[in-house]
Each structure stands twice: as C-alpha cells, then as structure tokens.
Amino acid sequence: MNKLHYILFFILLSAFTTRESNLSYPSSWPKPSYDFSKNPIEKNKVNLGRVLFYDPILSDNNSISCESCHSPYSAFTHIDHALSHGIYDSIGTRNSPALMNLAWKKSFMWDGAINNLDMQALAPITHPLEMGSSIKNVVIKLQASKKYRQLYFQAYGDSTVTGEKTLKAISQFLLTLISANSKYDKVMNGDEQFSTQEKNGYALFQKNCSSCHREPLFTNDEFANNGLPENPTLKDKGRMHITLDSTDAYKFKIPTLRNIEYTFPYMHDGRFKKLSEVMNHYTSGIIDSKTLAPSLKNKITLTQNEKVDIISFLLTLSDKEFVFNSKHTYPKEIISSVAKD
Amino acid sequence: MKKYYIFLVLVLLHFLSVAQRVNIYFNALLNGKEIQFDSIVINNEKDTLQINQLKFYISNIQFLKGDEIVFTELNSYHLIDFEMPATTSISIKTFRSISYNSIRFYLGIDSLTNVSGALGGDLDPTHGMYWTWQSGYINFKMEGQASKSEAASTEFQFHLGGYQVPFNSLQQIQLNATDENINLVLNVDPFLHSIDFSNNHHIMSPTKKAVELSELLAKNFKVRKNE
Numbered sequence: 001m002n003k004l005h006y007i008l009f010f011i012l013l014s015a016f017t018t019r020e021s022n023l024s025y026p027s028s029w030p031k032p033s034y035d036f037s038k039n040p041i042e043k044n045k046v047n048l049g050r051v052l053f054y055d056p057i058l059s060d061n062n063s064i065s066c067e068s069c070h071s072p073y074s075a076f077t078h079i080d081h082a083l084s085h086g087i088y089d090s091i092g093t094r095n096s097p098a099l100m101n102l103a104w105k106k107s108f109m110w111d112g113a114i115n116n117l118d119m120q121a122l123a124p125i126t127h128p129l130e131m132g133s134s135i136k137n138v139v140i141k142l143q144a145s146k147k148y149r150q151l152y153f154q155a156y157g158d159s160t161v162t163g164e165k166t167l168k169a170i171s172q173f174l175l176t177l178i179s180a181n182s183k184y185d186k187v188m189n190g191d192e193q194f195s196t197q198e199k200n201g202y203a204l205f206q207k208n209c210s211s212c213h214r215e216p217l218f219t220n221d222e223f224a225n226n227g228l229p230e231n232p233t234l235k236d237k238g239r240m241h242i243t244l245d246s247t248d249a250y251k252f253k254i255p256t257l258r259n260i261e262y263t264f265p266y267m268h269d270g271r272f273k274k275l276s277e278v279m280n281h282y283t284s285g286i287i288d289s290k291t292l293a294p295s296l297k298n299k300i301t302l303t304q305n306e307k308v309d310i311i312s313f314l315l316t317l318s319d320k321e322f323v324f325n326s327k328h329t330y331p332k333e334i335i336s337s338v339a340k341d
Numbered sequence: 342m343k344k345y346y347i348f349l350v351l352v353l354l355h356f357l358s359v360a361q362r363v364n365i366y367f368n369a370l371l372n373g374k375e376i377q378f379d380s381i382v383i384n385n386e387k388d389t390l391q392i393n394q395l396k397f398y399i400s401n402i403q404f405l406k407g408d409e410i411v412f413t414e415l416n417s418y419h420l421i422d423f424e425m426p427a428t429t430s431i432s433i434k435t436f437r438s439i440s441y442n443s444i445r446f447y448l449g450i451d452s453l454t455n456v457s458g459a460l461g462g463d464l465d466p467t468h469g470m471y472w473t474w475q476s477g478y479i480n481f482k483m484e485g486q487a488s489k490s491e492a493a494s495t496e497f498q499f500h501l502g503g504y505q506v507p508f509n510s511l512q513q514i515q516l517n518a519t520d521e522n523i524n525l526v527l528n529v530d531p532f533l534h535s536i537d538f539s540n541n542h543h544i545m546s547p548t549k550k551a552v553e554l555s556e557l558l559a560k561n562f563k564v565r566k567n568e
Contacts, residue, residue, distance in 0.1 A: 038458060115476035118458035122466060126473035136467040163467035167459035242475060244508075244548070 023103070025178050026185065029216055032103035034117055034175060039168045041175060048155040049173030050331045051148075052166065057141055058121075059087050059131035066124070066170075069096040072328045075259035075319075076100065076177060082270025086130040093129075093234055095270035097255060098263040100179040100322065104217050110252045110268045111239045112223060117174060118167045135163045142166065146339040154338075179258050179322040180216075187316070188216070194316065201313030204306055208282075211295050212254045218317065223251040224293040227286030231269050238268065249291050261318040275314060279307040361438050362521065363404070365431040367421050368565070369395055369527045376529070378424065384533055390487040390497075392529075396422040396470060397481040398450050398463075402433065404441035405515075411439045418450065420463040420470060444518045448559050449480030449511040455504040475546065477502050480510055481558060483529070489538040497538060501555050503547025510552045512559035524565040531561050 022041045039045075052058065056065040069084045070076040076099035078084055084096040094110050108114035114123060124130040125138060142148040142161045149159040156165055186192040194202060205213075214220040223239045230236070230250070239248035252268045266272040272281065283302050286292070302310070322328075369376045372383075376392055384390045399419045404412040412435050422428045454464070455477050470479045481501040490497050503510045516525075535557060544551050 035458065113475040115456045116458040119466070119471070119476045122471065122473040134469075135473075136469065139467050162461055163465040164459045164461035167466070171459070 023175060023178060026180050033106045034103040039171060041172055044155040045169050045172040046176055047334045048151045049169035051151060051334055052170050053173050054330050058125055058133065058138055060133040061087060063087055064131050070099050073323055075262045075323055077263045082265050087132040090129040093236065094268050098259060099174060100177050100258060101217055101256065102177065103175050106221055111242050112253055113242050117171045121167055121170045139163055139166060145341050147341050150338045177328060179319040181321045182319040183316040197309050197312045198316055201309035204310050205313050208300050213257050218257040219254045222254055224254055225250040225291040227292050227296055228267060229287050234269055247291060251291060257314060258317045259319055260314050262323060275311045279310065361435045363433045363435060365523045365525055367429045367525050369423060369529055371529050388488045390485060392483060392485040394424065394482065394484040396420060397448060398478065400447045400450055403445045404439060405443045405445060406441050411441050418463050420468055442517060442519050443515055444523060445515040447511055447513055450478040451511060452504040477504055481555065487538040490542040491539055492542045497542040498545060500545045501551045503551055508547035508552055510555035512555050514559050514562050516564045518564050526563050526565045528561045532558055
C-alpha cells in the first residue's frame with residue numbers, strides 16, 4: 001500500500017511541478033541556491049510581494065517599509081546611512097545591505113543568521129529597532145484590508161492571509177531583483193569593451209580581490225574577517241554571535257560588489273563613505289588577528305594609480321537598467337488596479 | 342489493459358481496507374497535577390512559580406511493532422499549545438488496521454524542515470514558534486513567573502531550539518504503547534527543579550544549556566495507562 005501512495009504522489013507531483021524559475025539570468029551563472037520548486041515564480045505573487053515591500057503596514061505604527069532601508073535607486077540599500085534607521089527614529093547596529101541576485105545566496109544578514117530568503121523578512125518585521133511588529137500582527141492587519149484580500153486572492157486563489165503566503169510573496173518580489181546588465185556583463189558577452197584603465201583595473205582585481213569577491217556574482221557568499229578594527233561602541237563580533245565559536249570572531253558576510261557605485265557607505269557598519277577609503281583599508285589598514293582571512297595575511301601593495309584603476313573597473317559593475325527598472329519601483333499601477341481601503 | 346485493472350483493483354482495495362484511528366492525548370503535570378495556567382504553585386518548597394504558557398512541537402510520529410515501523414504519519418508536524426485545548430490531542434487515521442507496541446516521535450522540528458523556508462499550518466511562523474533574529478524553530482516554549490527570578494516582573498522564558506551541531510536540541514522519544522487511545526504525559530517537575538531561577542531565567546537561542554534541558558524534557562514524557 002505504501003508503494004501505491006508513492007505512485008499517486010508522483011503522479012500528483014509531475015502534474016504540479018513547473019519550470020524551475022521564470023527568471024532570466026545569464027546562462028553562464030551558477031545554479032541558484034533558492035528552491036524554486038517550493039515557491040514557483042508567478043506574476044500575481046511577485047505583484048503582491050512588491051506591494052508588501054513598499055507598504056509601511058509591515059511596521060507596528062505604519063511608518064517603516066522595506067523600502068525605507070532598501071531604496072531601488074541605491075540598488076536597494078539605505079544610501080548615505082552608515083547604520084539602518086527604524087521605527088521611532090531608532091538606529092540599528094549594522095549597515096543595511098543592497099538587495100540583488102538573492103536567489104544565489106545561501107544565508108542572509110551580515111552574520112548569516114537567516115538560513116532561507118523566505119525567513120529573512122521576519123527579522124526586520126520583528127526587530128524593535130526596525131519595524132517593531134510581528135508576523136502575527138502583520139497577518140491580522142493584512143487580513144483586515146480589502147486591498148490585500150484582493151491581492152492575496154489574485155496571487156493564491158484564496159483571500160486568507162497567512163504567514164507562509166506573506167513571506168513567500170515577499171521572496172517572489174526579491175527574487176526578481178536580478179542585476180546582470182552592467183558594463184562588465186556587456187563586456188563579458190562581447191557587446192562592449194573595457195577602456196585601458198578598466199582593463200588594467202580588472203587584471204588587478206582578479207589578482208587581489210576575486211578570491212572572495214568571486215565572479216560573476218562578485219561574492220563567494222562566505223564569511224571573512226577583512227581586518228577592520230573593532231568599532232568600540234558597537235563591539236560587533238559578526239558571525240561569532242550566531243555560531244558562538246571564537247574562530248568566527250569578526251567574520252562578516254562577503255558582500256557583492258555589483259552596483260557598488262550606488263551602495264555607499266561601505267562595510268557592515270558603513271564606516272567608509274568612499275571607494276578610495278576602501279582601497280586604502282586593504283593596502284594599509286588591515287589589523288592582523290587569529291581570524292583574519294588567509295588571503296589578507298600577505299600585504300596587498302597597490303600604487304595610487306592602480307587603486308584608481310581598480311575603482312574604474314568597479315564602476316563597470318553599475319547596472320543602470322537594474323537601478324531604474326520600473327518593474328522594481330513603487331507599484332502604483334498595481335495599487336490603482338485593486339480595491340481601496 | 343490488464344495492468345489498469347490491477348491498478349483499479351488496488352485503488353478499490355485501498356479505499357475498502359479497514360481504517361483505524363489512533364488518538365494521542367497530551368497532558369502536562371506540575372507537582373503531580375495537571376498544570377493550572379496563570380495560578381501560583383509552590384516549587385521546591387521555598388519558592389513559588391506560575392506557568393503562563395506551554396507549547397511544543399511533536400513531529401514525525403511513527404508506530405512500531407518490535408523494531409519494525411508499521412506506520413509513519415505523513416506531514417507529521419503538530420504544535421501542542423496547552424492554551425488551545427483543540428491542539429492537545431492528535432487523531433491519526435492509519436487507513437488500515439495496525440498492531441503496534443511502541444510509539445516514536447520527535448520533540449521538536451528536524452533540521453531539513455528548519456531550512457525549508459516559509460511553511461504553513463502548524464509550521465506557520467505566525468504561531469510564535471519561529472525565531473526571527475536567527476532562523477530556526479523553537480521546539481519547546483515555557484514562559485511564566487518565578488519568585489526567585491531576578492528578571493523584570495520575575496518572569497522566566499525558556500525557548501528551546503536549535504537544529505545545527507553542536508546545539509541541535511531535537512529529541513527522539515520512544516515509548517511503549519498498544520492502545521488506540523494513548524495518553525502522553527509530560528512531567529515538568531524535573532525540568533523546573535533543575536533550574537536555578539535566580540541566575541537562569543531566560544534561554545532564547547540555541548546553546549548547550551538548551552540542548553541539556555531538551556534532553557531532560559524528553560526523558561519525562563510517559564505513557565499513562567488507561568483506567
């Protein structure tokens with residue numbers, strides 16, 4: 001009888017399994033980490049997720065939305081703010097990361113506290129310095145809204161709001177934030193060419209930076225201590241807060257460098273405003289310690305011109321089409337098409 | 342064609358076969374009596390405490406005859422919340438008559454489910470049994486007040502969970518049971534007596550202590566014989 005159950009199960013499974021994702025990305029990219037079979041991308045779910053992303057209803061007093069700290073025009077980070085700002089003018093302890101190419105990430109947050117994109121939104125929704133609410137309260141508020149009952153019906157064929165549906169819809173929108181159309185990408189496709197300076201910068205980048213900021217995503221998605229002196233106020237030990245393992249002290253998630261032109265300030269606490277400061281850190285600011293990344297144990301030496309060349313290469317990672325994509329911005333066309341509250 | 346007949350006959354047999362229901366009832370005891378929520382009791386003679394909330398996950402329920410697994414419940418995730426009486430019993434339809442002499446289950450949620458993203462039903466994060474600052478289910482939650490607690494308003498909060506080594510707090514429990522109605526009793530006395538509330542009133546992350554307390558809880562599930 002068990003065998004029969006399996007047969008029936010597989011018949012059902014084959015009928016409902018859709019293509020892995022409806023997202024387009026370069027064929028040369030690695031396979032995404034996100035399991036699309038559990039949450040296949042569908043237009044109406046992406047729409048719902050997009051409306052949620054821009055709605056301060058997620059915060060306790062309807063003041064803070066995801067967009068508050070993740071603006072599309074700065075590649076979805078909080079431009080010019082070293083530490084993220086939240087409800088009641090509170091200030092967080094870390095720099096809000098840019099959001100792009102999230103399907104390729106295995107863990108989230110600077111310390112990897114979150115193990116799945118679906119569960120990421122729970123952290124800011126709940127954190128007293130961010131949105132100060134709870135997924136339970138959010139679900140109650142959404143269920144009371146005519147607009148959302150209609151959007152959930154369109155997305156799921158059922159107007160009942162649940163935590164699962166809410167989180168999965170937010171994931172759907174986030175998964176569509178793919179940045180793969182920078183000058184770098186066009187050069188790799190053979191459609192454009194680097195200038196001499198960019199070319200020189202690319203070679204220096206590959207020699208000194210790419211073991212952690214690995215192409216084509218410009219991160220290897222690992223954690224590393226990049227030799228920053230500890231901020232005496234924040235005393236942030238990074239990954240160690242999660243694993244409680246002292247060998248993880250001062251290790252932080254290696255961020256992507258795509259769209260770095262738009263995502264200043266830099267580092268987990270936003271201590272550097274300019275890319276030149278970042279360059280100077282890697283050549284002369286590194287503090288040695290037990291957990292320092294092995295690739296930084298040997299001093300990186302760069303001339304002033306070489307630093308400028310690397311920066312000129314990094315600017316080829318800017319993707320204007322991504323930053324100004326109207327499918328990513330405030331969803332006024334979706335909101336105007338559904339019921340008003 | 343013959344194959345289809347066999348298939349049809351199998352399907353018919355499947356629905357005609359004798360279904361059986363096994364009911365599992367959960368109770369929690371404090372000082373030998375069913376817990377009265379929000380009422381003060383004496384703990385360890387010198388101090389008092391009250392329990393305001395008790396919730397835990399029971400998952401992957403199986404029935405065994407000797408070493409052989411005779412039935413495994415599919416999608417077996419149950420949030421037992423003593424404030425919601427409807428959740429304190431589980432009714433399992435086995436689709437056929439089974440004979441067993443033990444029941445096996447987890448106290449908590451397995452690691453694969455912990456990394457599977459947003460899930461619904463009893464696993465929906467709206468139940469307050471999912472950590473928000475760090476991914477992972479809370480396997481067991483007990484909150485209340487203890488006179489010895491030095492926390493604000495003498496509260497205590499034990500949120501036990503963690504799915505990654507070395508702090509994996511998931512516990513497998515196997516108990517003798519033969520009846521169709523199984524009364525599972527959790528005696529919380531050893532758990533509470535093991536805690537020094539004056540310096541340990543909060544556990545809210547995966548730690549060594551969380552694993553130890555989970556092991557202690559697992560030892561204190563018993564099957565109460567039907568009268």
